[in-house]
Amino acid sequence: MLKFAITGISAACLLMSCTEQTTPTTNGAEEVFAVVQADPVLDFSNRADFDAADRGFIATLDGDIKDANGTPVYAPAAYDFLKADAPATVNPSLWRQSQLNAKHGLFEVVGGIYQVRGFDLSNMTLIKGDNGWIIVDPLITKETAAAALALANKHLGERPVVAVILTHSHIDHYGGIRGIASPEDIASGKVEIIAPAGFTRETVAENILAGNQMARRAGYMFGPFLPKGPGGHIGSGLGQGISTGNSGLIPPTHEITHTGETLNIDGVEMVFQMTPGAEAPEEFMFYMPGFKAFCQAEEINHTQHNLLTPRGAQIRNGLKWSKHIDDTIQMFGDKIEVSFGSHHWPTWGNADVLDFYEKQRDTYRYIHDQTLRLANHGMTMVEIAEQIELPKSLASEFYNRGYYGTTNFNSKAQYQYYYGWFDGNPAHLNPLEPIAEAKKMIEYMGGSTAVLDKAQQDYKDGEYRFVATALNYVIFAEPENKTAKNLLAKAYTRLGYQSESGPWRDFYLTGAQELTTPLLKDVVINTSNPDMIANLPLDLFFDLMAVRLNGPKAAGLDMKVNFNFTDTGEQAALHLKHAVLNTRMGQQHENATATITLSRTDLNRIILKQTSFPALMKEGTIKVDGSLLKLRKFMSLQDDFDYWFNIVTP
């Protein structure tokens, strides 16, 4: 557990001359509260990370990074407020981490290896080959990647990009590729793209079916709708912010398939280690003997990572993750003199690198093993998360702190990985749904006024966690109860200020914001880009159609629909029956309700909402054989998902 004391205006606090801060409360009055205390196990006088984060600084950009229209897509200096001391509204440990992450510019890792950091959520690494740059992980958008490359070329001499290495299938590691390489250069063989096997499919597969829910929660987790500042978003722990330019995807020209695979890229030897099923479904790290340097990708970080990301994703296995790191130690541990990743700053010196690797390995292993030990003793998920605590040797290292993933959340993830959400207690087997439960609960508790009276007192006493639980019931029973909403927003705000985790802070503060201000429904959230759609495997597209199928509306229908793609030659046979849409790729039904003939390019345009199915039918670009009426019915069974669904209110 993370430990903080938020003490109110206590005598102890005054004696310690804590800073105090006033913040306007939701009812307009000023509320004064005391500084959040960090875990005493941390040694804030140890400034080694600051030295490492500054080491090798060459230059940075003045001003914002902008897109072609002049719209800012990332402002490295937006976090300059972090240069001050930690205010009362931020956990000092998170403040420290954000100060480190907010450092931006071009840095030399070691002669021949450079990084641009603080231009996006992730880092871009540049390795000097015989003839040009080998780029590792070109950020999220083409604008930030291009700005990073331009900065390097300006200060290190203009060099062509000869290869791009994509360590894994998350967008902060490939999205900016169009800023540093054109498809023409790739097609002509001028630029090679190297990625783990299965990369292209995973870039879409990991979140396509579950996408809208994940995207909405990412809006809580990364704080994009919060103001940046001491009372709002101060960083994500993993990095500062997410750039808002244009993302793309170009499939690799060479896929790495196994550990030990060695490539010589533009004169630089690289030995790859596959790390599937840990931080990403497909990922690799690599060692460069010529530099005695190791790229740790995102498996080893200056934060505890997520075994389950709160935005929602499939659970990761801490045991597997720890074994990957142990393999690294066994394979390369005695050779590495410098280690760098795609987030945070590098680590120099073999002894420090090994210590770092071992303690990261043991953090994931400890959480995995101890969660199962306690579960086997009969404890439930929440009980375990409350009790589990890293040993001092691990917890005192800043890089193991829960700036991104937390020990609490990660232990719950490991419980879920093995046991699922049910704890075996029949009271939890089939509870009422939230609104019905809340109404009953408030009735049993003596009504909302009685609950609010107690919650006010608990709020004063700092019992924010239970205030949140109780008031959540009030709001689900009485959605218009403004007093409850305001008090819950204050409790969430306090919980956010206490949080050592950037995502936890952003979840609480975004929840508070959504309780007291209307949802930003006029903000259109675009979660796909043309490259992603163009590279979307067709079978996944039809699986998504099946997820969008409105089951109750489809009940009793029996329809067969063929798809025929004129440009790719692909075919699919869809069968709707039992309110389920099954698809067989490479097949056609003989007696289909309708057969649709179109190009994949047009399908992509429909998905991107650049045109519509009826419009293309009207102009004859899409051909339909069979019953048009029934096809219309079939298409009407597809649900659209609204990004702005309620979370903190029913």
Ligand SMILES: [Zn+2]
């Ligand atoms: Zn990343």
